[in-house]
Amino acid sequence: AQRVTQPEKLLSVFKGAPVELKCNYSYSGSPELFWYVQYSRQRLQLLLRHISRESIKGFTADLNKGETSFHLKKPFAQEEDSAMYYCALRGYGGATNKLIFGTGTLLAVQP
Amino acid sequence: SQTIHQWPATLVQPVGSPLSLECTVEGTSNPNLYWYRQAAGRGLQLLFYSVGIGQISSEVPQNLSASRPQDRQFILSSKKLLLSDSGFYLCGYRDSYTDTQYFGPGTRLTVL
Secondary structure (H helix, E strand, O other), X not given: OOEEEOOOOEEEEEOOOOEEEOOXXXXXXXXXXEEEEEOXXXXXXXXXXXXXXXXXXXXXXXXXXXXXXXXXXXXXXXXXXXEEEEEEEEOXXXXXOOOEEOOOEEEEEEO | OOEEEEEOOEEEEOOOOOEEEEEEEEOOOOOEEEEEEXXXXXXXXXXXXXXXXXXXXXXXXXXXXXXXXXXXXXXXXXXXXXXXXXXXXXXXXXXXXXXXXEEOXXXXXXXX
């Protein structure tokens, strides 16, 4: 079964501290992984995807197929990073391109 | 540019009343469309998706239904709302050019 697990509902860190938002997935093939972010009073939006292998707003995420993980990391958290973060999975092939989301992690960066 | 609209933004309905939430997309044709629900304490759950007019697939058994009467219109409905239907409903579409899924502003539904 396809599943995305985000074990932390809330992650609170101080400004300047490193951040790691955990994401594990279950999928029989080779999925595509995404991180979506929802800032306060804004729409849910794409933050990054694993195939791009890029850093967005200082965040990076590496797909570890052995551990079936796609953790989101940032070396120095900023207050503006406070938001709800969702990890999502999409299977290759098919016409639906549907995303399977995790339950989300609320990141709170304290001053 | 592409835009996705949802309305209403908030809705308070009594148990047993009907529901109709609308989603429209601009600037694209034949998009894949999606309805998600975000219930309190839970993540985003895919409810329905559509790959074309009149084509609806349901992901979970529920009290809701969806319809796609036009290419860029996606409607979420219920004949009789339940308390458990309360939540935040998001409409999304996939931009085939960027292969990215975009979301509307959402509708906050409270069933009393």
